[in-house]
Amino acid sequence: MFLQQLVNGLIIGGIYAMIAVGYTMIYGVIQLINFAHGEIYMLGAFFAVTFISFLGLPFFAAFLLSMICCAICGMFLDVLAYRPLRESPRLAALITAIGMSIFLQNLAMIIWGSRQKPFPHGSVPAYFGQIAVTFGGVNLSWFHIFIFSFTLVMMLGLHLTIKKTRWGKAMRAVAQNQTMAALVGINVNRVITYTFALAGALGGAAGILVGAYYNSLYPTMGYVAGVKAFAAAVLGGIGSVPGAMVGGVILGVAEALGAGYLSSLYRDGISYAVMIIVIILIPAGLFGKLIKETKKSM
Amino acid sequence: MGRLRIQQLSRGGKIRIGLLILVLILPLFPFISDYALHIAILIFMYMILALGLNIVPGFNGLLDLGYVGFYGIGAYTSGLLTIHFGLSYWLIIPIAFLNGALWGVLLGAPTLRLTGDYFAIVTFGFSELVVLFLTNEIWLTRGPLGLPGIAPPSIDLSWLGGPKWEFAGEVPYYYLAILMVLVTVFVMYRIQDSRLGRAWFAIRDDEIAAVSCGINLLHYKVIAFAISAAFGAVAGSFFARWVTFLSPDMFKFWESFLVLCMIVLGGMGNIWGVMVGAVVLVSLSEILREILPLLGLPVEVRFLVFGLIMVIMMRFRPAGLMPIPAVAAKMKAGQVKRKPAVATAGSKK
Numbered sequence: 001m002f003l004q005q006l007v008n009g010l011i012i013g014g015i016y017a018m019i020a021v022g023y024t025m026i027y028g029v030i031q032l033i034n035f036a037h038g039e040i041y042m043l044g045a046f047f048a049v050t051f052i053s054f055l056g057l058p059f060f061a062a063f064l065l066s067m068i069c070c071a072i073c074g075m076f077l078d079v080l081a082y083r084p085l086r087e088s089p090r091l092a093a094l095i096t097a098i099g100m101s102i103f104l105q106n107l108a109m110i111i112w113g114s115r116q117k118p119f120p121h122g123s124v125p126a127y128f129g130q131i132a133v134t135f136g137g138v139n140l141s142w143f144h145i146f147i148f149s150f151t152l153v154m155m156l157g158l159h160l161t162i163k164k165t166r167w168g169k170a171m172r173a174v175a176q177n178q179t180m181a182a183l184v185g186i187n188v189n190r191v192i193t194y195t196f197a198l199a200g201a202l203g204g205a206a207g208i209l210v211g212a213y214y215n216s217l218y219p220t221m222g223y224v225a226g227v228k229a230f231a232a233a234v235l236g237g238i239g240s241v242p243g244a245m246v247g248g249v250i251l252g253v254a255e256a257l258g259a260g261y262l263s264s265l266y267r268d269g270i271s272y273a274v275m276i277i278v279i280i281l282i283p284a285g286l287f288g289k290l291i292k293e294t295k296k297s298m
Numbered sequence: 299m300g301r302l303r304i305q306q307l308s309r310g311g312k313i314r315i316g317l318l319i320l321v322l323i324l325p326l327f328p329f330i331s332d333y334a335l336h337i338a339i340l341i342f343m344y345m346i347l348a349l350g351l352n353i354v355p356g357f358n359g360l361l362d363l364g365y366v367g368f369y370g371i372g373a374y375t376s377g378l379l380t381i382h383f384g385l386s387y388w389l390i391i392p393i394a395f396l397n398g399a400l401w402g403v404l405l406g407a408p409t410l411r412l413t414g415d416y417f418a419i420v421t422f423g424f425s426e427l428v429v430l431f432l433t434n435e436i437w438l439t440r441g442p443l444g445l446p447g448i449a450p451p452s453i454d455l456s457w458l459g460g461p462k463w464e465f466a467g468e469v470p471y472y473y474l475a476i477l478m479v480l481v482t483v484f485v486m487y488r489i490q491d492s493r494l495g496r497a498w499f500a501i502r503d504d505e506i507a508a509v510s511c512g513i514n515l516l517h518y519k520v521i522a523f524a525i526s527a528a529f530g531a532v533a534g535s536f537f538a539r540w541v542t543f544l545s546p547d548m549f550k551f552w553e554s555f556l557v558l559c560m561i562v563l564g565g566m567g568n569i570w571g572v573m574v575g576a577v578v579l580v581s582l583s584e585i586l587r588e589i590l591p592l593l594g595l596p597v598e599v600r601f602l603v604f605g606l607i608m609v610i611m612m613r614f615r616p617a618g619l620m621p622i623p624a625v626a627a628k629m630k631a632g633q634v635k636r637k638p639a640v641a642t643a644g645s646k647k
Contacts (some may be wrong), residue, residue, distance in 0.1 A: 033415050047566075084613055092612045092629055094361050094415060097563055101609030102555060106602035114596045223551070227426070230419060265434040272423035278414050280408045 006253060011144055011213075013252020014151035018206040019229030020236065020244035021158060024276040027078045028239040029195050031090070037095040038226020039104035041146055042219060044070045044204025045211030046112050047280040052123045059123055063208055065199045074200025086189075101226075109221040124212050147209050150275045154202060155245050161198075162241060165253055171195055175239070202258030221231045224268055228255075231275035237285025246286065321476065325469050330438060335468035337584055340539065342475035343533050344576040346482050348560040350529025353486075355558070356567035356625070358522045359496065359502035360414055363554055364405075364421030364529055367428040368398045370549030372531025374432060374439060376538040377448045387451030387539050391532060398531025402524035410519040425554060432546035444545030447637065451539050471540050479573075482529060486569050489525070498522055502567070503624055552601060556583070559604045562611050564643060565618025567625045579604070 019041055026034045051062035081100050085093045128143035138241045162168035173181040174191045182188045210225065211217040232251045237245025251271055257266040278285060315356040324330055324338065347369060374392040379385045404412035410421045432439045439445060451474070452464040458541065465471060489495045500508040509515060517610045538544055556579065564575025611618065616629035 031415075033419060081609055081613075088612070088616065089629060091355065091359060091361055094418060095558070096612045098363070098555065098558075098608050099605045099612070101605070102601050103605030103609065104606065106599050110518060110595060110602065111598055116600060141427050185594045227419075227422065231423075234416075234419070263434075266430060269427055269430045272427050276409075276423050276427075278418050279412060283412055283416060 001137075002257075007138055007140065007144065009073055009201050009253035009256030010249060011147050011252070012256065013232075013249035014148060015206045015209055015213075015248075016149055016225075016229050016252050017245040017248025018154060018202045020232035020248045021155070021241055022203045023230050023233040024236070024238055025171075025195050025199050026263060028241075029171060029192050030082070030086075030093075032082065032097060032131060033201075034077075034082075034227045034231065035094075035226065036081075036100040036104055036205075037199065038222035038224075038229070039101050039108070040070050040073055040077070040200045040222070041203040041207035041210075041225055041229075042108060042205030042217070042222030043073055043104065044209075045217040046219075047204070047212065048119060049123075049217065050112075053120045058214075059125055061122075063205070066208055067204050070207075071197040071201040074196035074198075074203075075193050076209070077200075078196040080100075083189060083193075099221075105219055105222065111203055112219065114219055116216045118215050118247040119212055120215075126216075133256070134253040138195065143213065147213065150205070150209070158198070158202070158241065166242045167191075167194070179270065180232060227275075229270070229272040231271045231278075231291025233285075234275055235278050235285055237287040240285070240287040243285055243287030327474055327496050331632045332468050335472050336341075337580065339460055339468060339471050339475045340584075341580045342472075343537060343540075344480045344557065344560065344580050345479050346529060346533040346536070347557045347565070348572045348576045349479075349482050349486050350526050350533065352561050352567065352569070352572045353498075353522050353526040353529075354491075356561060356572065357490070357498040357502060358519060359628075360410075361418040361560070362421045362523070363418050363551075364423070364425030364428075364525070365557055366549050366551065366553040367421070367425030367528035368401060368527040369400055369534040369553065370425075370428050370432060370546075372398050372534025373538040373544055373549070375531065375536075376535035377445045377544045378438070380448050380539065381445065381540070384449070385537075386454065390535050394531045395528045396537035399528040401526040401531075402527030403520060406520045406523035407516075408581070410523060411516055421552070422554075425549070427550065428590075429546050429549055432549065439544075439546070442546060444543055446543045448538055452544060458498070465539075470477075475536065480534070483569060483573075490569070494518070494521065499624065503628065516529050522560070525642075552598075555601070556604060561618075562608055563618060565620040565622060565625070567630075568618065568620050569624045571622075572621030573617050575618070580611055607618065 022037050022040075023034060025034060028036070043133060044066050047066035048062045050063050051057045052059065055062075057065065072186065074216050081096050082093060085096055090151075100220040115200060124143075128141060128146065131139045132142045132144055132145055162171060170181070170186045170191050171194075173184070173186055174195075176190050176294075181191075206225075207222070210221070227249065228251065232247035233244045234247070235251060236245070236247030238244075250275060254274060255270050258270040262270075321338075327364070337368060347365070351362060352367045354360050354365075364429060374396045375397045376387075376390050379390055380387075383400060394635075403422050405421070408415055414418070432442050434442075450465040450472075454462045455592070456462050465474075496512050497508070500511060500513055501515060501518060505515060510533050537548075560570050560575035560579050562575075564573065565571030582603070583600055586603060588596050590599055617626035
């Protein structure tokens with residue numbers, strides 16, 4: 001029982017981590033909480049279902065295509081909504097982020113309807129539901145293993161991209177100092193837009209995985225997941241990519257165990273409570289540097 | 299002189315007094331239906347909410363995403379006290395006010411030392427926790443079943459040998475709501491022109507300068523947050539006694555968003571602008587509620603329009619339709635140079 005909950009927590013935690021790195025990367029480069037990130041996650045799931053049911057694509061093709069679409073959505077979000085506000089005070093950008101989040105959520109409601117939808121029957125590979133491994137009374141399905149390895153590969157890939165590639169270096173430079181980055185010839189706006197694309201692709205993938213895992217998607221699904229992932233990012237220290245990964249896993253496990261042993265009614269509340277407590281007690285999170293209380297104009 | 303002379307009033311003042319008289323005699327017109335009065339009361343209630351919220355983003359420059367939490371606390375305070383103890387509404391107003399302020403202090407004191415965006419997300423989490431509490435603590439709130447049968451307010455003069463008169467229909471609520479809006483506006487103007495208000499504006503305009511003038515940031519921010527929360531709770535207490543039914547669904551994030559949208563549209567920090575924002579958005583919301591089903595769309599979709607309004611306002615008129623100069627200067631793109639070199643958490647990966 002305990003182990004099963006732990007495994008469930010790890011799986012969901014990995015998914016939270018994938019969303020959380022999106023928040024953290026965007027916060028890292030432009031110091032903005034991108035509230036609309038949860039909506040990208042939701043769009044990912046809906047895109048996948050649409051590709052499956054209208055284009056008849058197999059699951060993995062739809063998965064990939066949907067990730068690409070989410071990356072493009074992320075770029076559009078940045079170019080249309082946030083780029084014009086680069087020089088504006090932070091309050092303006094935050095309000096825009098909330099506005100975009102609500103806008104996208106309701107756009108999805110218009111396009112796909114507000115009711116819960118399942119994945120089209122038979123679209124998710126059948127062997128996903130089969131038990132792959134059993135140890136100590138814990139059943140692991142192929143889907144568990146797929147989610148787990150996929151998140152692992154993504155996280156590893158992301159880490160290497162940021163640490164080893166030229167583009168990752170540019171991203172780190174922009175996060176440290178935009179003016180200086182621009183001075184040494186980095187196209188700051190392009191780096192920011194690509195960061196949104198990367199965050200969008202990861203968020204979209206997370207959305208598809210959750211949608212297929214619970215076999216239900218609805219336009220407001222991004223709202224709760226977004227806040228939880230944000231809580232994970234805060235827990236890990238916002239701006240820190242490894243922090244977001246660890247934060248996501250911790251939060252997923254805490255939530256699964258809390259729901260299993262304390263009260264399943266407050267499942268969502270656990271994340272909010274963790275977030276509030278972390279913000280109050282250790283605002284820098286587990287891996288973040290201490291945020292200096294500087295003047296954050298409006 | 300002290301005596302009010304019409305000739306001495308400015309043009310704006312005349313317009314305002316004229317508007318007030320028009321609003322006061324509105325229910326006397328035969329073509330004003332109960333539905334119209336209902337919308338008017340809704341507008342007044344949102345005015346109180348918007349004026350209350352305005353203190354935090356408008357006067358202090360902080361984003362509060364959890365305002366509906368205090369509104370919900372006020373509403374359930376009012377509803378539960380009425381059902382279980384039969385308290386008079388006139389007693390409940392101060393209780394709701396104090397309860398809202400209490401929660402404002404409890405939440406604000408530890409979190410207002412944080413930077414703005416952390417504060418925003420904490421308030422958001424708080425309001426979600428309030429909804430979860432209202433949904434799950436069935437012994438107290440009856441959870442999703444809702445809290446029905448809250449008695450309407452009454453004016454009881456029996457202790458003077460007078461009559462007892464219970465509110466029925468929309469008209470008494472209409473006048474009560476107007477009274478509450480007038481009191482709120484009065485309080486807001488007095489605060490705005492007081493030492494407290496000036497301290498807030500100083501914080502909004504430049505925190506470092508404010509600190510150097512000896513303003514205790516945390517102290518003033520907590521006061522702002524508490525007063526704002528208190529007004530939210532008062533609006534909630536009115537709402538409970540007016541609709542006589544409460545359910546946790548009424549206090550979801552949408553409401554916070556709607557009130558915030560009113561402020562953004564009207565002009566942050568501008569008392570009149572915020573009230574205009576309430577009028578425009580409640581009316582728009584009702585119009586869309588009529589139109590959307592005709593187009594075969596769910597009514598929730600009206601928030602698409604509100605979301606778009608917010609994005610467009612921030613892009614083109616960030617200080618709102620009725621901007622006040624200080625905010626307008628502040629919100630103008632390019633005015634604020636962010637210091638990228640400052641060691642924020644994002645500075646190192």
